[in-house]
Amino acid sequence: MKIELLTVDSARTAVLEKQITATALVDTFYQKIDAEDPAIGAYLTLCRDRAHRQAERVDAMADKGDALPPLAGVPIAIKDVLTTKGVRTTAGSKILDNFIAPYDATAVARLEAVGAIVLGKTNCDEFAMGSSNENSGFHPVKNPRDQSRVPGGSSGGSAAVIAAGTAVASLGSDTGGSIRQPAAFCGVVGLKPTYGRVSRYGLIAFASSLDHVGPFGKTVKDVALILQHMAGRDPLDSTSADLPVPNYVQQIGEPVKGLRIGVPKEYFGEGLDPEVRAAVEAGIQELAQSGCEIVSISLPHTEYAIPTYYLIATAEASSNLARFDGVRYGVRAKEAKTLAEMYRKTRDAGFGTEVKRRIMLGTYALSAGYYDAYYLKAQRVRSLLARDFDEAFTKVDAIVTPTTPTPAFKLGEKADDPLAMYLADIYTVTANLVGVPGITVPCGNSKEGLPIGLQILGKHFDEATVLRAAHVVEHALAASATSA
Numbered sequence: 001m002k003i004e005l006l007t008v009d010s011a012r013t014a015v016l017e018k019q020i021t022a023t024a025l026v027d028t029f030y031q032k033i034d035a036e037d038p039a040i041g042a043y044l045t046l047c048r049d050r051a052h053r054q055a056e057r058v059d060a061m062a063d064k065g066d067a068l069p070p071l072a073g074v075p076i077a078i079k080d081v082l083t084t085k086g087v088r089t090t091a092g093s094k095i096l097d098n099f100i101a102p103y104d105a106t107a108v109a110r111l112e113a114v115g116a117i118v119l120g121k122t123n124c125d126e127f128a129m130g131s132s133n134e135n136s137g138f139h140p141v142k143n144p145r146d147q148s149r150v151p152g153g154s155s156g157g158s159a160a161v162i163a164a165g166t167a168v169a170s171l172g173s174d175t176g177g178s179i180r181q182p183a184a185f186c187g188v189v190g191l192k193p194t195y196g197r198v199s200r201y202g203l204i205a206f207a208s209s210l211d212h213v214g215p216f217g218k219t220v221k222d223v224a225l226i227l228q229h230m231a232g233r234d235p236l237d238s239t240s241a242d243l244p245v246p247n248y249v250q251q252i253g254e255p256v257k258g259l260r261i262g263v264p265k266e267y268f269g270e271g272l273d274p275e276v277r278a279a280v281e282a283g284i285q286e287l288a289q290s291g292c293e294i295v296s297i298s299l300p301h302t303e304y305a306i307p308t309y310y311l312i313a314t315a316e317a318s319s320n321l322a323r324f325d326g327v328r329y330g331v332r333a334k335e336a337k338t339l340a341e342m343y344r345k346t347r348d349a350g351f352g353t354e355v356k357r358r359i360m361l362g363t364y365a366l367s368a369g370y371y372d373a374y375y376l377k378a379q380r381v382r383s384l385l386a387r388d389f390d391e392a393f394t395k396v397d398a399i400v401t402p403t404t405p406t407p408a409f410k411l412g413e414k415a416d417d418p419l420a421m422y423l424a425d426i427y428t429v430t431a432n433l434v435g436v437p438g439i440t441v442p443c444g445n446s447k448e449g450l451p452i453g454l455q456i457l458g459k460h461f462d463e464a465t466v467l468r469a470a471h472v473v474e475h476a477l478a479a480s481a482t483s484a
């Protein structure tokens with residue numbers, strides 16, 4: 001069995017049809033991880049005991065002839081910003097180096113409840129702040145498609161395990177693009193659901209009004225399956241929406257004929273790499289050939305999205321990260337004489353440069369005298385961005401754009417230039433500010449063989465249409481790869 005080719009569907013079928021036991025499958029994944037992950041650095045912590053216990057549970061059900069739950073035996077990986085009971089959970093930060101979470105995030109608990117097996121926790125930028133995974137407090141992750149390049153961030157580890165075949169599916173978080181951007185760089189599928197679709201309970205907060213939990217997989221169907229089983233109202237997260245969860249998998253193959261696809265001119269301007277543009281335009285052509293109506297649209301406030309995002313995200317982060325003070329969680333600096341000195345030393349040693357930069361920016365934007373000029377202004381622009389989308393969605397059913405302006409860049413290339421790094425999110429941050437769902441689906445390769453991602457955005461809570469359109473692009477790409 002070539003485990004690197006397994007999808008959620010085929011892994012589950014293999015266990016269901018007793019081609020392999022869940023325990024043997026888990027062992028095979030750990031062998032591959034032990035052999036190959038040290039070069040990539042995608043995992044921070046492996047939870048072998050927990051995985052084996054879950055595998056034994058699945059195997060016992062299979063032995064008894066019980067009906068197996070929908071993700072029985074499917075090995076998954078979890079970004080280390082989601083808590084896992086009894087398992088080290090660091091958020092990629094030294095300040096949580098020794099933190100063992102006392103409870104499971106709802107998304108994790110729901111997937112395990114339907115038989116998925118958590119192999120381990122994946123590396124990420126510290127507190128999910130970054131676009132390259134070079135801000136991890138531990139070590140960077142390498143892009144499995146080209147190890148001289150970044151996998152994207154902040155969920156770089158969760159994207160890399162899919163590209164490397166060291167997990168079948170994974171979870172990430174997306175505050176400004178951190179699922180969609182690494183999916184594009186690693187050539188995998190990544191979905192950011194609508195704000196409120198998936199519970200944030202147990203997600204270590206970066207910017208609460210922008211944070212989303214979502215899946216990575218090899219195929220559109222895989223991310224649909226994972227979303228299916230973790231979506232829906234959660235009494236433990238008051239911002240989770242009390243709306244029915246449709247059957248995404250069933251709807252995925254429905255025809256797209258007549259679907260109106262918007263192409264916003266602001267996303268195809270200066271700074272877009274010509275190869276990325278060509279691949280995305282080819283993807284749009286495929287949608288047209290499947291009967292979609294392609295409509296040129298405008299999202300006029302797009303140019304303000306990056307500054308708006310970096311004001312709101314840093315403001316919320318400065319508040320959320322106040323809780324890491326050496327008292328309640330994780331590491332505490334020794335040899336401090338006063339409480340204030342203990343706070344200072346703990347935060348100085350525990351946080352990395354980018355996290356400190358964001359706390360300072362956010363504290364400044366929220367401080368008396370600057371609040372109206374920066375934070376309040378940013379919130380107003382956020383409303384204008386939302387209005388752009390409301391307006392566009394009166395004309396179209398979904399919007400197609402590139403996910404990133406360029407393919408994966410080299411490790412170190414932007415590490416010393418935070419502003420250049422922030423621009424890597426230019427096409428992704430708006431969906432977080434507005435809360436609409438978005439997916440990355442691979443749509444081709446550059447001449448150098450680097451993956452290129454196409455982004456599809458949809459109306460609030462209309463993941464079904466986003467998945468359906470992504471499925472068309474995915475199939476067109478597979479067909480052209482076989483005919484080439």
Ligand code: GLN
Pocket residue numbers: 128129130131153154173174175176177178179206313425
């Ligand atoms: N790269 C963006 C940032 O650094 C987005 C990160 C994310 O989505 N978690 O804030």
